[in-house]
Amino acid sequence: AQSVAQPEDQVNVAEGNPLTVKCTYSVSGNPYLFWYVQYPNRGLQFLLKYITGDNLVKGSYGFEAEFNKSQTSFHLKKPSALVSDSALYFCAVRDGYGNNRLAFGKGNQVVVIP
């Protein structure tokens, strides 16, 4: 079964500094990888996905993620964090065998300090 690990509970970063949220995954076959962001008492907003192609994926709000097959990682990055980026971030994976189910990581709380 597919699974995702987000090793850190909380990521603190100063406004204007680079932001990285880590994610590693485990799947059978080719991974389909996703990042979502959640604001308090709201649903999840899609940020970006990796299906195939270029390992560097660009998404919404200036976020990007790099797929690394050898390290089974899909870390989320933003060159310059904003206070409004403070939220809960989820990494998710599904396998490529037609399995509809997404496996979510436990989430990372990002706090951007003004």
Place this chain on the structure above:
Amino acid sequence: GAVVSQHPSWVICKSGTSVKIECRSLDFQATTMFWYRQFPKQSLMLMATSNEGSKATYEQGVEKDKFLINHASLTLSTLTVTSAHPEDSSFYICSARAGTGWTEAFFGQGTRLTVV
């Protein structure tokens, strides 16, 4: 991106009553909808997967008679929490996807259920 609307955003009900939560895909046909439950500061727990016109597939440990799911059309799925108890209080989120391929799922805004 595609829009998924979930209603109500929050609801308070008395123990023993039933509550229905609606999930609508506004600008696409959702062949599959998912219902999740989320506890504070925790990840999403998949409760069930529903395909239009067929019975929902429940995850292990989820009571199908307590959490009734109906996916009657390609744009609407409902979750009914029957005979609610305080321990059912939680944040419920639905998501929908248009196809069976690699399309991403789009999420509703969630429903905060409080059972008193």
